[in-house]
Amino acid sequence: MESWFKRGLSPLYDASPLFASSDPQEAKLGTTGALKEHDLVWRSGKVDSFLRHLQLGEVSLFLLRYGAAVHIAPGELRRFLLFQVPLEGSARIAVGDTVVAADARTGALISPTLPLQLDWSEGCEQLLLKIPRERVEESCSALLGAQLDEPVEFCPQFVLDSPRGRSWQHQIGALLSWFQVPGQIAPTQWVRAQEETLIQHLLLCHQHNYSELLRRRSGAARRNVRMAEEYIRAHLQEPLDLARVAQAGGSSVRSLCAAFKEHHGQSPMAYVRDQRMAQAHAELLSAAPGTRVTDVALRWGFIHLGRFCTRYRERYGRTPLQTLQQ
Template identity: 35%
Template sequence: MEMFQTAQGGDSLPLAGHPLFHSADLDEARDAVAQVYCDHHLDVMGKHGFAARHNRLPGSALSINVMTYSAKTMIAPGALERFYLFQLPIRGHASISNGDARYVIGGGSSGVLNPDADTCMIWSEDCVQVMLQIEKRALMETARAELGLPSGTPLRFSGANDMRGAEGRSFLGLLHYVMAEAERGGVVLGGDTLLGKQLERTLMVGLLQTQAHGLPAACGERGPMPRSVRRAEGFMRENLRSPIMIEDIARAAGTSTRALQSAFRDRHGRSPMAFLREMRLERAWEELSNPSRHTSVTEVATDLGFFHLGRFAEQYRKKFGCTPVETLRAALD
């Protein structure tokens, strides 16, 4: 976003005075990133030559990072385990898969990776991201103190978040201030200073205020999954491109339509057909994020049973925070 770019000028990255590494070697870049994050797969998808640059400002419970890959790149770390990762592209876009969540960030939107979910990302060519790496323990403690998160309850973030509103701009303004002070030599993170600790705590509170999260629904994902629901989900997954109805799903699950409706509302808080629509939207995201040169939004949508393209685009935007065309364009860049 503008506040991070205009302060630096040219092609230099924010936090230029705090370089971690700069390499055109894929293996060297992977090893350097793994040392501060976690082990991961790193693969070049585009035709552009590979180069990676990473600047890093470490603190006590979090670090501020600026990173770019010159080529379109796939990063697959699996589960992060020890930390949450806030990501804000200030140039380019990234397609994110984090557990069941699928979304695209960029153009003013951000997202947070949950540490307990398998993760795979595709960064567009020359994507530049500002990232906050926050210790899981520290953010959970802040959520308990500030939001009343019950002890033992997981904190999970979901989807893309528009950072162009008042709260988003305030949070990013504080983040930019800390980075700008570091560039002027006034490093305020890390150490045992009261100011450093308070700034880290304020950044974590700002993240909690601007990123979508919530406690799991009381009926959501507790207890073993009923056999009928498990069979129904398997049948749906195998027939995403088929014109199936609720009666077909109930028959495959070995139950009545009324019992299946009740089981899905108890388990997922929605009807089987609404759940099927979500599965089809996620499949659309996967196909648009990993296209061939022949892929089109219309073909993907109609192949998955979305024949009203305007309604499909709106449902897609509501779920992923961007339009299908934006996902495809970012994947093809």
């Protein structure tokens, strides 16, 4: 775990506790209310428990401590995916058939449909991040372009001292940054986008039962984009619409738009406009005497001359006429 990441958890440490108690029953009831009903066995050590909580959109962040060593058996979480990592102490986390030896360098990603048992050491204090199961499955379905046949189940071990783990810490840090100033409210659209980024990081960077299918889907998407690009370049001076481009790319409109967004950061039709603008610019640079800007614009599909001139100047820092006259 990066040192800056732990320092960035200060808003969570400063949050008012949902409970802070030396009473074992109160601690159990408090965690049940925030997370899930579970069996809790107290072992060695003094009970010194608390649970702190911050909510941003549908993502819940918790800081949980029992003080004493405990055994926890919640069974399947069912409704949510849970990431947890010790900030102090260690834990043995059994998720399905896999056991994770969790410490400050290694966390656990707990899928909703796998049985769970945990053994926390004395003084163990953990960061928990809770994401609704339906959001994970919706995102996975969207990436695949198909309905899921079975629940998403992740490899439980989550190594933080890796490029993927450090990226994950940065994303959690971005969420927590909104709580650095009391009363500061994050924009709703940003929150939604950040939630999706967190989920897609897990789906695209962390191993799970749909990983291979997503890799194949990504390869197919790249091929579809290349086919669409070739078609666009060959028909730039002809009328083009999204349905025709998608058909040439061998995919649906929705899938092609998602693939272009991933590979080019823009829609297929925005890509068409950029390619047409580039061709118009090249023609203006090498135009013969007597060439008119209007003729060049129309040849490359720009019907509205004023709009063409505005976009051209925004892109190239000069007007089409200035390029023509140079």
